[in-house]
Amino acid sequence: MKVIAAEGTHEKIGFDLGCRLAEAIKHNVALREHDTRERGIEKKQLSSLVHRYMESSSAVSLKMMEGLSRGSGVPFTSILRFNALQDVISPEGCTNFAAVGKATPDGDAILLKNRDLSGNKTFSGSTYYNYREINITLVLKTPDKNVMVGVTAAGSTGFMMGLNKYGVAVASNFGQTIEVSHVPPGQLYGMSGRTQMMREALECSSLKDAVNLALGKLTDSPMGTPGILWFVDARNIYVVEGSFDQFAVMHIQDGIAVRSNHFLLLDQLNNEKALSSVCRKIRGNQLLEENYGNINKEKMMEFSMDHMNGPGSNSICRHAKNPEESVTVSASIMELNGKNPEKSKISIALGTPCWAWRNSAGNFTFQMDTDIETIPKNFRDGSVYKDFIKVEPFGGG
């Protein structure tokens, strides 16, 4: 994973990214096409999905895709299809924690995401590592002077997690609900892609606008797969759980929230066979409760590296020998600043958290009003991820 900055209109940003990431985009797009074929998704169904996705995409998302296409030389339809299938084909596992008010030392909110991703043995080539697609950390400056920092896959116009200049932080999880196991192969549902919603939310100047945007989209169409959305500013945490025909919202101004891939509000939808989700949720709650009032960046780093119930697929910092199993590939901690939102910070660990947080070479912190150039060069060329993605836990677990 490398860090890339781009500035300008959405089309210019897309073009710039397309030029710099052409090879990565081609590989990711080819992989997605391969995966789609393997899943037996019918052409007609796919075409209908892509058409509906295009209709529901915002104008700026389409402009970014056009830019990506021109910059990378990948046809627009391929970029569009790649984005339409993002949440459906590559749903992210992940564990997210947030705390606000009396739960944190200064009252300001803090959000952690451990990003889990499964691999595929067919993923090979220079842009893949350990059978997983290579993702990038993006720093975007848009014409309205907003700055967004987040993690995404090359070719995607969305974000998996991120922070903006106004002190709005976002993240998402996949929802391991019982409905998922009932969905026939190739069956696709709603058009509200989590990653696109995350980026569109980061374009908002207030948390309420971001939440309202997401709820409006969910009212129009459910997510492609069940999932969880997080919207956080210095004073508020909103957690949105969404399934095919229902969604629920939790608002916290004082306290903690945890989600693995298990719903809490829509508990009746959970797949009880998803043991890892249950283990990570219970352990997450335990960690946050034990540290109530003292939850800060350092504590979140500890939680992110936690190997209780493992190390393995049931621990928060997930490890697996089988490349097709889900492992934690990166983590972000977003510290919101209530007095001055532009001073909000995002810390990103690239690779396995138990290794990357422990070594200053494995993580970096970016304050939203600082220059991209302050990020060390090795984060920008992708070498850090390769150094810190590990099969074995730090210290043998």
Place this chain on the structure above:
Amino acid sequence: MKVVYSEGNSQEDLGFGLGCQLAEAIKHNIDSGMKDAESRGVDQRQLKQYADQYMNVLNAGTLDLMEGLSQGSRVPFSSILYFNVIQDWLCTDGCTTFAAIGKGTASGGALLLKNRDVPANSPVRGRYHYENRQINVVQVLKNPDGNITVGVATAGSTGIVMGLNTYGVATASNQGRTKEFKPEAQNGRVGNYRGQLMREGLEHHTAKDAVKHVLNRLIQIKTENPGILWFVDDKNIYVIEVAPQEFSVQHVTDGFTVRANHFILLDQLNDENISCVCRYFRGRQMLEENYGNIDRGKMVEFSMDHTNGPGESYICKHSRDERGSVTESAAIMEVNSQDPKKSRISIALGSPCWAWRSRAGNITFQIDDGMENIPKRFLDGSVYKEFIKEEPWEEAGT
């Protein structure tokens, strides 16, 4: 309960029209509401504080409507405002609501039924204190944009308890019996804006737009009083469960759904309450048994149902306990998908088991009907008094 009509070029005009027609009822309701608040130990300073908070979250149209009500009834604006605060604060309407759509109904269109349950848990508003009962009205409003809304409301309140508009959007609400719900005023919670949100929802052309509006409002305002909101049009049923820190949305395009006063999506918040459970299960049973054949006639049957009784576990609730909850009216809204203006609302005034069975006890409006077709008995409020009964119809030996 009587029927009133108002039209105008602004919300203030509409309010003025209602205020003129309902001046006595508004004065009665305000007096009754204040007595009720006093009997429950509501502190005046607290009330003022809540009124300030309440005013800040109302939209401009609602404030204009209140202004009109004040001018038309010659009741001070502050009294109208306080009454609305008390109404939303102390009102603990129970209710059972059913909806069916698509393959669930005989026509493929949508139907919404609400049985309105009113507890008599106030020391001054018990069932034997008829003189203190609030006066409810069926109000037909022709809005400045031509949208006609038919809704049931308490005279003096700018909120509604159920209604239907020109575009075929129907709405209803239920109270939520969650663990945090406390009917007593001293433990009461402000922030029940359901009535106002339903009225605002009926300003929209589709159920989806109404839901988006309500969700936007729920992010902006603090709702501390748990409840359930319904928005239905010809293609969609949306059910919104609202608690102080959570809310959820269920979307049904084919099938049915039921709520008593328990949450279904946010199930973990529910208080243990036998009546809610009985009414919910009985509701589901009836809708399942009649799947594909649900029409107005079936909804009338469901509204009068006395299984799991006698008493407050009936869908048509009766109570001999002075402080018990009873069903005091019902409405069935039939959405016409071909021509939304031909959508209909049927309202039974009084106990449903009595009022639906007698032609004199219920009335059906088509949204574009003229007021001239409404029998005089519905305009003067005498129907309600005739059909509100302590005993179920079957037990009366009729």
